[in-house]
Amino acid sequence: MASEGGTESGGMSGYISHHLHHLASKTQDGLFDINVLHLDTVFFSILCGVLFLIPFFFAARRATSGVPGRFQAFVEMLVEFVEEQAKGMVHGNLSYIAPLALTVFVWVAMMNAVDLIPVDLFPWVAHNIFHIDYLRPLPTADINGTFGIAVGVLLLVFYYNFKVKGVGGFLHQWITAPFGNVKLTGNPLTWIAFLVLAVVNIAFTIIEYVGNTFSHGMRLFGNMYAGELIFFLIAGLGGTATAFGIGMHLFTGTVWAIFHILIVLLQAFIFMMLTLVYIGQAHEHH
Template sequence: MASEPQGGLTEYIQHHLNHMTVNFSTDHGTFWNLRVDSLAVSFVLGAAFCLWFWLFARKATSGVPSKGQALVELAIEFVDTQVKDTFHGDRRTVTPLALSIFMWVFFMNAMDLLPVDLAGWLVHTFAGAETAHHTYFRMVPTADINTTIGLSLAVILIVIGHGIKAKGGFGYGKEMLTAPFHAESMPAKIILLIPNLLLNVVETLSKPVSLAMRLFGNMYGGELVFMLIAGLMVSWIGFVPGVVFNTAWAIFHILIIALQAFIFMMLTIVYIATAREHH
């Protein structure tokens, strides 16, 4: 489904790395760049996940489940087992959060399996070739650093909320100043306030950075390989070898898609469990 690259492979890849954006500007320049493709695809996939699970939960029966219900139950049991093994508190809010993160990230990652030129082909079919050449639309939200940072920041805010809920505002603040280094005498405690605070701030800030960069790096790299194969398919290696290479990479990439969603979910659970522990 790849279209003939105009200007060579480099221009082909650069074209596909552009986002569909809406710029909000003032007389002093652009102050906000809205990536419509990442937002739109993320919203649609999140809504699809919620609708899918809601429909099967609404029609759930206690007898022999349908294939769709069995798949939903399998996903819920899988996530709940992971939460139970990692988090030893009340799971009533943690399991739904973990399930939402796993399924949403999995859906967004899975967009990498769609043909690279699908969006361009649709625009070409319904709007014409010239419009398609100037249309940018990236299908993988998690290959956008803004999406992964947004997800990671939301997770860390939830983690901090769990810590405050478990220890209270005073207890959470006290732990930020008195752990990991402890002292018996008051002068030593005062001296250790700044090192403790710095270490805890760095640890807190490193969590969203680690979450965001790990997911973004893996999905961006995978998307780039698909673009490279698609560009080579029409410019050098031919259709049949291109399909073979694309299929081989897609089969391998399925593992990365599921693994990255699982890692993001598990780290979220671990961070929540750690935040609720008393030191």
């Protein structure tokens, strides 16, 4: 792929720059452009979701009470593992939260695992078969993808806050947490103090939700983006037509791929645990 799209004359920097371009709906104008849609991120995110849902759906349909098969045993172990994590984080009805955590963990892990596929494979297929010049298949290395999931978790947090505490309870939390508030009396000073503390509490609550969502999406994006760049650098070593360059390419690629398996699973686990933490906080009464 380094020789395609005019990247052969750019060397390593041109190769990496080419691979960092997304298949987008239009050219982006400025740092933030809400009209731009990264089609490759959307496609591979949905593809990973489908590849997760279909096997798990059939595993659930074909589950037996006797001696389970290998795949059924694997699914059951995974479900029990996620349920144990959910029980420790969320004190409430887990009938929907545990499956949600399982979905988040497996879906994010599968999206992360796209990074283990040779970096030139999908771009080569896109260029030579579909005549697509740019393709970036790793959804979690796109900040739009990770923040999209993080915002989805934030909406779920709001949903469970309203469900568990009610509208009045949730609004009461906004004006009383984290610093509490004064009891209103006939003294005008208590009203002033109440309003001041309410404004401060609301400001801190907004900062908390924004900070949680930002760190939730940025942590996954930062780790996967860094891992993707390392794979690009290793792939660039293969372009050196010497025994040393090819040997280093194979050795470093193998070592990093093995280590990256841990990163793939660890980042999915952390993302799931943070999801459970935030939803668990929505079940707490202040």
